[in-house]
Amino acid sequence: MERSPRERMVYSAAQLVRARGLAGTGVREIVEHANAPRGSFQHYFPGGKDQLVGEALLWAGDFAAKWAARYPETTSDPTPSGLFAHMVEPWKEEFAKRGYERGCPVMASVADLGGTDTPLTGQIRAALNRWEQAVAEELVRMGIPVPRAHHLAILMISTLEGAIMFARLHHDVTPLNTAVATLSPALTS
Amino acid sequence: MERSPRERMVYSAAQLVRARGLAGTGVREIVEHANAPRGSFQHYFPGGKDQLVGEALLWAGDFAAKWAARYPETTSDPTPSGLFAHMVEPWKEEFAKRGYERGCPVMASVADLGGTDTPLTGQIRAALNRWEQAVAEELVRMGIPVPRAHHLAILMISTLEGAIMFARLHHDVTPLNTAVATLSPALTS
């Protein structure tokens, strides 16, 4: 159950980026937050901050993808809007239990360097793609045609991201509920 | 037509925050970008970076609000999904003409300090509120009940923000078109 310093650093990187943004998070801060030896950062991540953050982003993308893939386990009558509610659910829990400090790491990264085209940008793109792909796959599993499944996946993730922004800013989860309730007609048709 | 150094700094602050994020933008960079005297920053903004950025955010919120309010001028048959398309339009133009460097300043700010509760956070909240209010007012003008108008406004802005993220990351405007087309059923019912 004890995670290695390396894993802890990746995890801490993700959490801190979620809270303070990409440029707002320093490597020393990450190392300290992970209770990891400072020298180990250099050893495990010779690619520097970009490598560490890149892995953290990919990890987060996987996490979101896996969560989406677990939707069928929760119901015997899967629907698109049910899937969306399932995607929103952990965010409601996060905010209710842990406060509004942490947002979405992908959004945070795109905000800082969405326009650039670096190796790190590629990893952010990959992280988002995994997530979107997983959501689309669930929709296809419900019988939705592949092209529309991707359109809906983009719509769902887009709306969720924006709703997260509202929720954090207002320190209130109701925007998330509003999104679920109001987006529904776009998903059921 | 010549804008004052003060105005130029506010404007430059907005543009740079849009591109590099809040923590990723330095005051010296803003001053230089604005071709403003460095000493003037201290004079016009004794509140420091927070004051400057706060004004930039409010300016951006006003800008978005005014754009939404101009929707009725563009059509004789206003509809919610028409309004949404109107909101998306300038972003398609921005990306097509100026590239994907600049995103939404509100989103960028929330990403960096959405969890905190500082005076600056309050101004971000105010900026977003102005925008949301303006959108809701347009919806009310179409005969939509006030509560639902606010729900739809939140939905529209949320989806737009997320779609902007997609577009910047993929260097492609189609997520914006996808959002407009796919969100429509949620707006027309």
Added chain:
DNA sequence: TCCGTTCTATGACAGCTGTCATAGAACGGT
């Protein structure tokens, strides 16, 4: 001309950033 206000110029401050260089410890196999 004098004076007060408004604006600009410049240098410095402590603190942080990411990165690198160098060294030492810990460990496992032989």
Added chain:
DNA sequence: ACCGTTCTATGACAGCTGTCATAGAACGGA
């Protein structure tokens, strides 16, 4: 016991951050 690999420790580097202090210029009224 020896040695090579893996991991950790520590100090330093140039460069940047936001802020402050102090000074001077420019300007407009009396």
